[in-house]
Amino acid sequence: MAAASPAPIAEIGVLIYPRAQLGAVHGLSDLFSVANLMARNRDGARAAQLRISHWTGREDGGVERTLDSHPGLAGEPDVVVMPPAVIAPITAEEAKPLAIWLRERHDRGATLCSVCAGAFLLGETGLLEGRPATTHWHFAEDFATRFPDARMDIDKLVIDDGDLITAGGLMAWTDLGLKLVDRLLGPSVMLETARFLLVDPPGREQRHYSLFSPRLRHGDEAVLKAQHWLQATGARDASLAAMAEKAGLEPRTFLRRFHKATGMKPTEYCQHLRVGRARDMLETTARPVEQIAWDVGYEDPGAFRKVFVKVTGLGPREYRQRFGLASVRAEAA
Structure with a gap:
């Protein structure tokens, strides 16, 4: 039985x-x-x-x-x-x-x-x-x-x-x-x-997997001006003084209002913008990582790698292996 x-x-x-x-x-x-x-x-x-x-x-x-x-x-x-x-x-x-x-x-x-x-x-x-x-x-x-x-x-x-x-x-x-x-x-x-x-x-x-989606509907027009400038320039040479000038605010006031509007410090925001552009290049081109680092505003490839890992949880080469187009992977191998 x-x-x-x-x-x-x-x-x-x-x-x-x-x-x-x-x-x-x-x-x-x-x-x-x-x-x-x-x-x-x-x-x-x-x-x-x-x-x-x-x-x-x-x-x-x-x-x-x-x-x-x-x-x-x-x-x-x-x-x-x-x-x-x-x-x-x-x-x-x-x-x-x-x-x-x-x-x-x-x-x-x-x-x-x-x-x-x-x-x-x-x-x-x-x-x-x-x-x-x-x-x-x-x-x-x-x-x-x-x-x-x-x-x-x-x-x-x-x-x-x-x-x-x-x-x-x-x-x-x-x-x-x-x-x-x-x-x-x-x-x-x-x-x-x-x-x-x-x-x-x-x-x-x-x-x-997630893409950077900045807050833009916060109602602070001064901060939005700085955001539009950062998007247009890829956040290259985006010093605090330059961002505050674009917003028409004093640096200390800009820092406070930027964080309130976007939920991020300006440095974090710029890192996410640069990494977003780097991700696109890693996915669609066979350009060397060092060249991509330079293109998005990092003179030191080591510093770029640290920021990339901080934002995405993966190293640039590991990211390309996982998400890059097959032809890009073959060319980059």
């Missing part, structure tokens, strides 16, 4: 909310199904398994299970995942009933996870106050405005803070899914799942 399969060790529920990306919903479900398969291949019929469910909001404000890999079992999710949103994050009004349901799950011990704009739904629960979080870099400013008490770290692709896990990029559901597999089924099953799906295991950073 064959041994009965063990009960699932945990249920992962994926919450389908207004404009949730269904591709990510089904992708996560498939990833967890593959993890179950990898666990069975390793350990046979007695292997630990994950229960996979989908949850959808009702018109009356309730939330119900609409898909279940183990129908008939009692219980509720041990983990709830909020997938990315299509086009725009959920509004505060739309989020109200779902946020209540999420708080109740959290109060009962569930781990709450978000991907990309799903962080806006997680933010509406109030649980991110004083907690580290990430979202897609495109939504960073809107997220900071809407949830000022969250400690946003936009460079991180995944932030695991125990009972709350946030993932940044639109496709970061793969990173989050693998992290949950690692936590629930162990690192060996996680690596075998990543290998089967041909995806990188967790460990990437969002800053490898």
Whole structure:
């Protein structure tokens, strides 16, 4: 007589909310199904398994299970995942009933996870106050405005803070899914799942991919004049005195107003502009790194490399290997 399969060790529920990306919903479900398969291949019929469910909001404000890999079992999710949103994050009004349901799950011990704009739904629960979080870099400013008490770290692709896990990029559901597999089924099953799906295991950073998107709609016309000048010149020879002159302000006043308007010190802002231009050259040309450093305003290639790593998390040559066009890689080899 064959041994009965063990009960699932945990249920992962994926919450389908207004404009949730269904591709990510089904992708996560498939990833967890593959993890179950990898666990069975390793350990046979007695292997630990994950229960996979989908949850959808009702018109009356309730939330119900609409898909279940183990129908008939009692219980509720041990983990709830909020997938990315299509086009725009959920509004505060739309989020109200779902946020209540999420708080109740959290109060009962569930781990709450978000991907990309799903962080806006997680933010509406109030649980991110004083907690580290990430979202897609495109939504960073809107997220900071809407949830000022969250400690946003936009460079991180995944932030695991125990009972709350946030993932940044639109496709970061793969990173989050693998992290949950690692936590629930162990690192060996996680690596075998990543290998089967041909995806990188967790460990990437969002800053490898995000582009610099300066704040321009802050309303400070003097600072905006300096920003336009920096953009036009590529921030070459951009001394504090020169920037303040373009803004028509005293240097000390310029420093204060520039940081308030852009969220950055002028030196940081210039570094991001220069690195942005360098990234484009690394992606599309075979020009030597030393020449690119000079072209974007760095006389010392060593100083350029340090700034590039600080901004992107990768060295210039490593960045080119990962993101450069195939023809550029071949020519640069």
